[in-house]
Amino acid sequence: MKDCETIRESIDSWLDGELNPAESELVRAHVSSCSDCSEVRRQLEKLQLALKDELLVEASQIESLLFWREFERRINEKRSWPMELAARCRAFFATPQIAWAVPAVIVLLLAALSLDAVLPWWRFGGGRNNFASVESIDAYGRSVALLRQDETRTTVIWLYEDQEGENEAAEEATKSGPAF
Amino acid sequence: MKPLKKLPSLVLLFSLFLISRVEWMGAAEKNPQSVQVTIRTILASNKNDEFDAKLKEMEQQLKTLKYRSYRFLKEDSKEIAWRGTQSFEIPGGRSLSVVPQEFQNNRIALKIRLTERDKPLLDTTVTVPNKGNYLYLGGPPHEGGNLVLSISAATQ
Numbered sequence A: 001m002k003d004c005e006t007i008r009e010s011i012d013s014w015l016d017g018e019l020n021p022a023e024s025e026l027v028r029a030h031v032s033s034c035s036d037c038s039e040v041r042r043q044l045e046k047l048q049l050a051l052k053d054e055l056l057v058e059a060s061q062i063e064s065l066l067f068w069r070e071f072e073r074r075i076n077e078k079r080s081w082p083m084e085l086a087a088r089c090r091a092f093f094a095t096p097q098i099a100w101a102v103p104a105v106i107v108l109l110l111a112a113l114s115l116d117a118v119l120p121w122w123r124f125g126g127g128r129n130n131f132a133s134v135e136s137i138d139a140y141g142r143s144v145a146l147l148r149q150d151e152t153r154t155t156v157i158w159l160y161e162d163q164e165g166e167n168e169a170a171e172e173a174t175k176s177g178p179a180f
Numbered sequence B: 001m002k003p004l005k006k007l008p009s010l011v012l013l014f015s016l017f018l019i020s021r022v023e024w025m026g027a028a029e030k031n032p033q034s035v036q037v038t039i040r041t042i043l044a045s046n047k048n049d050e051f052d053a054k055l056k057e058m059e060q061q062l063k064t065l066k067y068r069s070y071r072f073l074k075e076d077s078k079e080i081a082w083r084g085t086q087s088f089e090i091p092g093g094r095s096l097s098v099v100p101q102e103f104q105n106n107r108i109a110l111k112i113r114l115t116e117r118d119k120p121l122l123d124t125t126v127t128v129p130n131k132g133n134y135l136y137l138g139g140p141p142h143e144g145g146n147l148v149l150s151i152s153a154a155t156q
Helices: A002-015 A021-033 A035-076 A081-094 A096-118 A168-176 B002-030 B053-065
Strands: A133-138 A143-149 A154-160 B034-045 B069-081 B086-090 B094-104 B107-116 B119-129 B135-142 B145-155
Touching (some): A021 A035, A154 B053, A154 B119, B034 B086, B053 B069, B053 B135, B053 B145, B069 B086, B107 B135
Antiparallel strands (some): B034 B069
16 A cells, blocks of 8 residues: 555656656556556546646637737838838848858958968959059150060060160061060 | 857857958058069070970960070079169179069069160069069060060068
8 A cells, every 4th residue: 555655646747757767667567557556547647638638728729819919910010111121130130140151251251362372373353463564664765565465464565675786686686576 | 059149259259350360461461571573584586496494384474475485594583672672683784673662452563674784774663463473574685586584573
């Protein structure tokens, strides 16, 4: 009888799954062999089931009532456009992904800037900045040509020297000049 | 769930660190101490079809000049302070003086003067990419061909 009293105190916890495996096994073994305790178990289960159904019905009514009231309130609510904009912004920045977007953008920016050090020929805009460029030229009255070729990213200043004072071969070369 | 609650502050701290790093990089770019200017002297001619192996890296660019032969003559590299002047000796009694003027957007502005026996032949102001492509200055006759100077610069 002492056993039955102790076990009956634990049946409720056993049904709720609150006992550890050893206690649970002890209670289960006793209930399956004791008809009185088995009857207590059946009654408790019946009571729990009845309570559960009742609570569920009431809870669902309360939940849906609140939901529909809030729904109606939001439909009828008229917000000014700044409030609407603020709400949209709040919703956008509240998403967890945006928390990662900020450092991700900065990391990409850093990577882009660092490419300059690693790959000197690389630059924003497909290497346009990797051209040497000429700001001003003064050739003291001599002829000068400026070549800029996109394909090879070449910038050349070509100075046509005076024809006097050099040897014949040099003069010949100078006369013809580069054929760019 | 606790680590997730700390996430916004961690992300904010990380962002601040990255921003400070970008700022630091920007500051470093603004204040280079000096410029390493390198001048290579090349002889371009039509005497033969020789292409000097030492000029391999600039082959495509030199060939836009349409000469048949390119011979490496010399290379000279000097560290120059901002607004300081350094002269490079060029074959044929010529000299090239270079003054680094400005560093902006990873480009170096150089004022260049080519002289021949103290007589100025050319004054020019150019900007070259930092540690990037060369500027070619050519034309002075030499040994039956024409000299071509490749000019490059790198901040120190």
